[in-house]
Amino acid sequence: MMLESLGMEKHYKSHVEGTSTVLRLMKYRVGPAGPASADSVQLGLLAHTDKSALTILCQNEVQGLELLTKQGTWLQVQLPEASFIVFVGDALKAWSNGRLHAATHRVMLKGDKDRYSCGLFLVPKEEVTIEVPQKLIDKEHPLLYRPFKFSDYFSYFVSNCTEDALEIYAGV
Numbered sequence: 001m002m003l004e005s006l007g008m009e010k011h012y013k014s015h016v017e018g019t020s021t022v023l024r025l026m027k028y029r030v031g032p033a034g035p036a037s038a039d040s041v042q043l044g045l046l047a048h049t050d051k052s053a054l055t056i057l058c059q060n061e062v063q064g065l066e067l068l069t070k071q072g073t074w075l076q077v078q079l080p081e082a083s084f085i086v087f088v089g090d091a092l093k094a095w096s097n098g099r100l101h102a103a104t105h106r107v108m109l110k111g112d113k114d115r116y117s118c119g120l121f122l123v124p125k126e127e128v129t130i131e132v133p134q135k136l137i138d139k140e141h142p143l144l145y146r147p148f149k150f151s152d153y154f155s156y157f158v159s160n161c162t163e164d165a166l167e168i169y170a171g172v
Helices: 009-017 090-095 150-160 165-170
Strands: 019-028 041-048 054-059 065-068 074-076 085-088 105-110 115-124
Touching (some): 090 165
Antiparallel strands (some): 054 115
16 A cells, blocks of 8 residues: 555565565563552653564554654554554665655553563565665655665664664665
């Protein structure tokens, strides 16, 4: 659907063939004594963008996911039961020339229950080069990212862990 929205459906097959999937179960533990009061919150996962191309996330009944708005405030996401949330990752943001946004998100824990989530990550294969298609470059959308090998970018991120790793590593 995302590729269709950009008029790039012909790239679907190459995206599927160029990605691997990783299914991961994540547990966010409340501290030994839990938060100090019912209104206290505890950091469960630092603020970040996903490095993958796409993430499909499902959680148990314990909320805690927060998104950073473009205005710089944190928004608590209330996911209905049996729902999913989809995140664009850095790889897809770069490939789309910034037309798709990789949302910064984090997990904040409140209460005394551990939080579980299950993520399906679509990760570009090691040898894949992320390159903006010419059709996504024009006067209103100048080239934002130079071509890069996903594995090289991921290695850079792991050794530098900066919030703006994509812009530093591949930005024009």
